Amino acid sequence: MRLGDQLQRLREEKNMSREELAQRINVSRQAVYKWENNKGYPDIQNLLRLSEIYETTIDELIKNDPTLQRKIDNNQDKSKELDDEEMLNPGFYIGIVIIFLGIFLGIALGNLIVSTFLNIIGMLIICFYKDILKFLKNIKKDFNEQ
Template sequence: MNLGEKLKHFREQKNMSREELAQKMNVSRQAVYKWETNKGYPDIDNLIQLSNLFEITIDELIKGDSLFQKKITIDDQKKSKDHFSDPGFYLGILLLVIGGIFLEDGALADALTILGLLTIVFYDDFKKLFWGIIRDFKEEKYK
């Protein structure tokens, strides 16, 4: 049984509709549909939430779905290769160079150096935070 079939089975076992599951998961009904039809896969946070909701382990959810397991492996390989293609890396290096070389010692140089290091390390988190705020703002605006 693949992940989609298992999700549908456990959802129906709890007598939940896709809409109800989507509301509990804070995702769209279409996302649940895609998961159940194997047109998309939940991310790790949603897998954890699903396992808690259905009172099963993540292993029980994904075991037997070799396609999903291959996707996880491919995604991990992509993540490990993407460090140098990440614009945050280059932005951080630029800030380090400006702060460390072009500016004389002082508060601004120190601030740019620290900002550069933080940008290199946390660029993806800043990006997710920014787009999350934008998404929340749009959701509130159109309620």
């Protein structure tokens, strides 16, 4: 049974109209209509509210909807791919090398300012590598146009 069908059945068991349900969870009547007709899904906050109103668990609400489960699985796969992609990002490795260089030079020279500066630069490269590349490409493009 799809989530929308289940939501409609549960609402009717509680003898509630779409309007009453919408008011109780502070959404539009159209939102409830979309959910019940499988044209959209409630967000997690609304799923929590619905589970409280219908006296059921979120697990029971979504367990029988294979489409929603596939959507959740796809989102988890994408987030895992993004995490893996971030670790393969050359900026991560460049930044780590600069941080270790800063630590080494700080110890070797006894200069805490150099170490701190290189550590900050390394962290910025790790965090903003793609943005830095875009910025440099734009500068190169502007320079070539002149």
